[in-house]
Amino acid sequence: MSQNAAPTNKNNNGNLVEIRGVSFSYNTRTILDNLTLSIPRGKVTAIMGGSGCGKTSLLNLIGGRLRPSQGQVLVDGLNVPDMNISELYQLRKRMGMLFQHGALLTDLSVFENVAFPIREHTRLPEVVLRNVVLMKLQTVGLRGARDLMPWELSGGMARRVALARAIVLEPMMIMYDEPFTGLDPISMGVIAKLIRELNQVLGITSIVVSHDVAEASLISDYAYLLGDGRILGQGTPTELRQSKSEYVRQFMDGLPDGPVPYTYPAKDYLEDLFEGTGG
Amino acid sequence: MKYLQTLGAAALGTIERLGRAALFLYEILGNSRVLFRRFNLVIQQVYAVGVFTLPIVLVSGLFVGMVLGLQGYNTLVKFGAAQSLGLLVALSLLRELGPVVTALLFAGRAGSALTAEIGLMKATEQLAGMEMMAVNPVMRVIAPRFLAGVISMPLLAAMFSAIGIMGGHLVGVGLLGVDSGAFWSQMQNGVDFRDDVMNGVIKSMVFGVVVTWIAVYEGYDAAPNAEGVSRATNHTVVYSSLAVLGLDFIMTALMLGEV
Numbered sequence: 001m002s003q004n005a006a007p008t009n010k011n012n013n014g015n016l017v018e019i020r021g022v023s024f025s026y027n028t029r030t031i032l033d034n035l036t037l038s039i040p041r042g043k044v045t046a047i048m049g050g051s052g053c054g055k056t057s058l059l060n061l062i063g064g065r066l067r068p069s070q071g072q073v074l075v076d077g078l079n080v081p082d083m084n085i086s087e088l089y090q091l092r093k094r095m096g097m098l099f100q101h102g103a104l105l106t107d108l109s110v111f112e113n114v115a116f117p118i119r120e121h122t123r124l125p126e127v128v129l130r131n132v133v134l135m136k137l138q139t140v141g142l143r144g145a146r147d148l149m150p151w152e153l154s155g156g157m158a159r160r161v162a163l164a165r166a167i168v169l170e171p172m173m174i175m176y177d178e179p180f181t182g183l184d185p186i187s188m189g190v191i192a193k194l195i196r197e198l199n200q201v202l203g204i205t206s207i208v209v210s211h212d213v214a215e216a217s218l219i220s221d222y223a224y225l226l227g228d229g230r231i232l233g234q235g236t237p238t239e240l241r242q243s244k245s246e247y248v249r250q251f252m253d254g255l256p257d258g259p260v261p262y263t264y265p266a267k268d269y270l271e272d273l274f275e276g277t278g279g
Numbered sequence: 280m281k282y283l284q285t286l287g288a289a290a291l292g293t294i295e296r297l298g299r300a301a302l303f304l305y306e307i308l309g310n311s312r313v314l315f316r317r318f319n320l321v322i323q324q325v326y327a328v329g330v331f332t333l334p335i336v337l338v339s340g341l342f343v344g345m346v347l348g349l350q351g352y353n354t355l356v357k358f359g360a361a362q363s364l365g366l367l368v369a370l371s372l373l374r375e376l377g378p379v380v381t382a383l384l385f386a387g388r389a390g391s392a393l394t395a396e397i398g399l400m401k402a403t404e405q406l407a408g409m410e411m412m413a414v415n416p417v418m419r420v421i422a423p424r425f426l427a428g429v430i431s432m433p434l435l436a437a438m439f440s441a442i443g444i445m446g447g448h449l450v451g452v453g454l455l456g457v458d459s460g461a462f463w464s465q466m467q468n469g470v471d472f473r474d475d476v477m478n479g480v481i482k483s484m485v486f487g488v489v490v491t492w493i494a495v496y497e498g499y500d501a502a503p504n505a506e507g508v509s510r511a512t513n514h515t516v517v518y519s520s521l522a523v524l525g526l527d528f529i530m531t532a533l534m535l536g537e538v
Contacts, residue, residue: 063411065407065410065411089413089415090413092410092411092412092413093413095411096411097408097411099404099407099408099411100404101403101404103403103404103405103407103408104405104408105405105408105409106399106400106403106405116412116414117412117413117414120412120413120414120419121413162408165412
């Protein structure tokens with residue numbers, strides 16, 4: 001382990017993840033600007049915000065797929081940006097991530113998708129492996145779908161299989177990237193129930209990135225509202241709903257106009273119309 | 280001035296892409312130990328890349344050999360040298376047409392498929408998913424496909440040449456009346472193992488590396504959307520074809536020692 005990646009504060013006040021003064025830019029666009037937040041151990045924390053506000057970038061920074069231009073990303077006391085690739089892979093074995101559309105390997109069956117991390121990282125006997133995979137599939141209610149291929153699954157089923165795969169190595173935390181997007185109400189309820197149950201039964205720390213206010217509020221213990229690369233609101237879902245902040249109100253109530261304007265910045269409307277007629 | 284700026288930007292962009300492709304090749308070679316550690320992954324890809332390309336290679340080889348037999352006979356017979364038809368067909372196939380046409384067919388069939396597959400894996404976050412599962416996608420996905428291409432190409436080229444010679448024999452001996460003994464004995468006497476066979480093998484190995492490298496790089500570097508994958512697939516076929524033809528000239532010149 002490199003010196004920089006050594007644990008800086010193992011206790012971290014009970015926080016599993018700490019983001020300290022993190023800035024991140026893509027090309028010339030600032031995505032995150034001096035962001036500081038904490039993810040408590042054993043809790044479900046929601047990161048909410050409009051599209052393109054940097055929620056997914058934040059997950060990628062925590063997972064070490066992106067590097068911040070400044071600041072620290074501490075996971076279990078280890079500063080992720082300072083890790084070399086083998087240290088990062090060791091850390092990732094203790095993390096799970098549920099991608100927006102599941103990211104199942106399309107050439108493998110449901111069973112083999114869930115077995116994939118075990119086959120890659122352990123040498124479990126086939127009998128034990130089979131039982132572990134079936135137990136995880138049973139957890140998400142899809143033991144009977146073990147022989148199906150990814151293209152035979154509905155969106156909700158694919159995400160449940162991906163969730164079984166994410167928990168198969170029994171990680172300390174799971175990051176959910178827009179877990180409710182594009183799902184019907186029943187599938188959405190199933191995923192929400194699973195996130196909550198995994199947290200309560202297995203004690204897995206969960207970070208749920210979502211712009212689905214209702215579902216994310218329902219399952220989270222604490223929530224951050226991101227916008228313009230910084231935190232615009234935070235608190236328990238109840239506190240956020242009662243917030244006086246205009247931005248928080250607009251987001252929580254889904255208002256079309258407010259601090260986030262309805263119209264994209266443009267020159268004066270009349271001037272623009274007359275320009276086209278040569279007036 | 281603007282034209283010069285555009286030209287300069289394009290040149291810099293090309294150099295940057297070449298640099299990234301070279302670093303990618305270095306990374307693939309670094310991860311090629313997968314050949315020994317996960318041999319089954321490579322074998323699966325040899326099947327997908329090589330065996331599925333076999334039908335088009337065999338059919339093309341047969342027709343190319345038949346055309347060579349026909350054209351060769353019509354030229355040789357004017358000089359009373361029709362008995363040398365076997366030699367002409369064999370040398371044409373072993374030295375040039377076998378490696379080159381196989382590489383072009385490989386680029387169109389297997390290269391484009393590799394690019395599309397890897398590009399779609401990227402677009403559907405499968406590669407990102409592997410990274411987050413602490414699995415190196417270059418070792419798990421890219422290196423086995425690259426090695427499969429490098430292994431398959433010389434074998435496919437050999438089969439192309441073999442069936443091409445059969446095609447030449449079919450037309451020359453079967454249809455045009457060339458003596459079968461002369462066909463084979465002229466070939467046996469005139470083909471040199473090192474200068475003709477091995478040079479062809481070297482060419483096909485080089486083509487295998489270049490075409491598969493281009494295919495996997497274009498897929499890995501593709502923009503993660505439908506247009507990006509389509510563009511990358513197109514690039515693979517165009518760049519591979521140009522690279523094969525250009526390298527063929529350079530290698531032929533070096534092997535013949537004429538330039």
